[in-house]
Amino acid sequence: MNEHPALPVQMKGVRGEGATKWRVVHPDIMKLGVRSFCFSLLIIPTIRVAVLKDIPQVTIQGDKLWAKTQSQEFPEEIESPAKIQSTPHGFKIGNILYQDSTLQIGSEEEVLQVGEKKFKGELEIQRTARNKLLILNQLPMEDYLVGLVHGEIAASWPIEAIKAQVVAARTYAMRQQKEQSPGKQNYDLESNTDDQVYIGSLGKTEDRIVEQAVKATEGEILWHSGFYPVYFHSCCGGETETVERVWGKKEISSSIVDKFCEQCPYSSWELHLSARELLDLLKSHGLEGRRIKSIAAEKYETSPRNAIIIIETDQMSLFLGATEFRRIVGYKDLKSTWFDVQVTPREIIFKGKGFGHGVGLCQWGAKEMAQAGKNYKEILEFYYPRAVLHKVY
DSSP: OOOSOOOOOEEOOSSSTTOOOEEEOOOOEEETTEEEOOEEESSOOEEEEEEEEEESEEEEEOTTEEEEETTOSSOEEOOSSEEEEEETTEEEETTEEEOSSEEEEEETTSEEEETTEEEESEEEEEEOTTSOEEEEEEEEHHHHHHHHHHHHSOTTSOHHHHHHHHHHHHHHHHHHHHHOOTTOTTOSEESSTTSOOOOOBOOHHHHHHHHHHHHHTTTEEEESSSBOOOOEESBOTTBOBOHHHHHOOOOOOOOOBOOTTTTOTTSSEEEEEOHHHHHHHHHTTTOOOSOEEEEEEEEOTTOSSEEEEEEEESSOEEEEEHHHHHHHHOTTTSOOSOEEEEEOSSOEEEEEOOBSOOBSEEHHHHHHHHHTTOOHHHHHHHHSTTOEEEEOO
């Protein structure tokens, strides 16, 4: 962004009716010699999250449900539960056909239930090219953050750890909304680990606890010449990692020695696989052979995590980046790229530390910091030492 003082201007938001409006303000923020300008919003932004994808039908429940297509001026009341199906030209609710590519569903109570999950705001249903349904939850950013905390950590965690998670997640969401990935023309975020885990409302009691943390940090984000590239993970195992080593991106990040996550349940772990299991997993990625002779894990010079994994069979050697190798084996099974590997006649044993990519805030470390008396600002400063805390609305 231009570093010269700018007059306040208005710019349209990223997309859609009622798009967020942005106003540039110019009280300069000085941190570590870096000069930055920050955004200030005129309204609390709305976020659009994909909660279900490529499904043939969906059943939605709610008090006094209503439906509205793009061509309708006013919504019309529909029965609950409403079974919504995709048709070649639109949607079918019960015996009623709606000829449009988009359908809005809402409730008088502003809580909608899909299966076991409850969502605040509205649901937008889009018909995809394959005649399937894409379900988006459209809601205010602050309500979204409540459902995110339920998915990423828990309402029972210390309030200062929850606040830190909220600020990090708000920053990530607003950055993604601003930049908009090519595969998300119609929405801002996935509801899984591709972005941030969002599971909706858990009811008044648990929601109320998280709402306190959201309200206490309302509009606060991390900033460094733009939205700070915020990432977080479950457990770093004792040291966080840089963005470049994990994804090869030239983004600002820090590797931090973290003694606070020693009580993390994933501080050490083991994974046992048969040679046949691993051969089958790697076959579609070019590995040939009937027997694994060896597996070598080459670490970065200044990191405990692996950079390259070399699998040698009786026919060839396959070189894979450690992050890609972890994706193939399974993120939940091979919990991090910080591991040693041993090949035995009967099985392959991985012994590792931490859970997740290791970049940015360590959630279990943040929990321990909060329990030790640190506040959310101290937690954020520890994991994002070059970021500035700024209130944008």
